[in-house]
Amino acid sequence: MAIALLFQAIPEALVLQVGELDTAKKVWDAIRMRHIGAERVKEARLQTLMAEFDRLKMKDSENINDFVGKLSEISSKSHALGEEIEESKLVKMFLKSLPRRKFIHIVASLEQVLDLKNTSFEDIVGRLKAYEERVQEEEESQEDQSKLMYSNTEQQTNRDYHEEYKGSRGRGGRFNRGRGCGRGGRDTSRIMCFRCDKMGHYASTCSDRLLKLHEAQEHDKDSTQDADELMLNEVVYLNKEKVMPSKYEYNGEDNMWYLDNGACNHMTGDCRYFKRIDKEITGKVKFGDDSHIDIKGKGSIEFVDQNGETRTMCDVYYIPDLRSNIISLGQATEAGCDIRLKGECLTMHDQAGKLLVKATRSRNRLYKVGWG
Structure with a gap:
């Protein structure tokens, strides 16, 4: 009777494997040994999954939805293997894995304002998605404005050049440079620099550009040093x-x-x-x-x-x-x-x-x- 109950409780493929055993104890021991092997496989898979979870980092090219999909997939696989990832751990891992340069301010604010132990994963994801969309709209707006200002500045520069060229010819030759010609005599108070979006100067005289040129010159000067010394310095x-x-x-x-x-x-x-x-x-x-x-x-x-x-x-x-x-x-x-x-x-x-x-x-x- 015990053998019959065991055969009814196990898959048919397993029945064919243990059908030659003549006692219920032998059948039970065979089934138990097979399941111990399955448990060990499951434990190994779970350890691999947790290691992948700890290494997970969001790339700069990814968005919140893509990264949340990866976290949710690992959480679902872990649940299927019998290990439930606590929601508070999922929240902290999510915030820790975000790119620092892009999300450091909103992450620091959320950690100060919210109690992360009692905050749901969906709530955090919703807040970060709203922040990402707002930043993306701002970046697209700045990029469009930068392109527009660059185009307008190029057109104005071309017009200045043609006016200067015509004026120099009218005063007696192409090599004559009269006073007040070109940018030196123009009112720049209404000019916006397309490099830093500030009023009062052109991009060619922008302080940010000059700083970068200065830094590049310093870098070129430092590059003449010995290789060993360069390896020791960090800029x-x-x-x-x-x-x-x-x-x-x-x-x-x-x-x-x-x-x-x-x-x-x-x-x-x-x-x-x-x-x-x-x-x-x-x-x-x-x-x-x-x-x-x-x-x-x-x-x-x-x-x-x-x-x-x-x-x-x-x-x-x-x-x-x-x-x-x-x-x-x-x-x-x-x-x-x-x-x-x-x-x-x-x-x-x-x-x-x-x-x-x-x-x-x-x-x-x-x-x-x-x-x-």
Whole structure:
């Protein structure tokens, strides 16, 4: 009877394999050994799937829908293999895998405003899709405007050239250059540069273009150095369009740091803070007020948190001409910190939940903290 019940419960193909066994125990042992092998295969597939999940990164050429499709596919396969990926883990992995250059600001904002442990995956995806569409519309609009301004500038340049050429011929020859001819005598107050979209100058005299030419000349000059020396140096160029140095108050206070969501990197102008610094890392940083300042190194600093413990903050740029000390909230969240805003108070905890920073919003809507 036991053998008959076993044969009724298993597939016909398996019945043919174990049909020659004469006792129920032998049949049961044969079935069990086959299923142990299947479990091991399933476990191996699950480990491979989880490794693929941990390595997954969204490419710059992908959009949110394509990347979410990959995450959903891995989640479905994992569920079919008996392993359920928690929604909070799926949300954190999704935010972590987004391209930093394009989504760092919205990701930092969501991590500060929302409780990711209780936020659904669909809600996060919807917010990121709305942000992506808004950015895409803005980029397309700027691109169309840039093309239009470039076309208009070319047409105006051609007209200027023909007028100058005709005028020079009328004054006695093609090589005669009268005063006031060409761009030198024109009113540029209503001219928009198609390179930087600012009024008052042509693209040929744009400060951004001149800066890049200067950087290219410096690079060409440095290229004559020995190959070994070039291998040791690292040159970086940072663009901080949302950082305005003038908004940070400077009243001579030591150990005062500003916590900024617009900055993408930690920065300080005081070399005394550094425990370790690599001065081979150089470059330039451009701020939102069009100022350009030299980078003279990068390293780590030590500070004392709210609990009196000594901590280390890594990847801090040394910019001697910067009068303020800036902590990037986005970079802090990448390091695993939990940053929350409630009322006029900002708190930062480490991965273990220990309080690192507690700051109160000042009158100019900045958060600052004194670190010894």
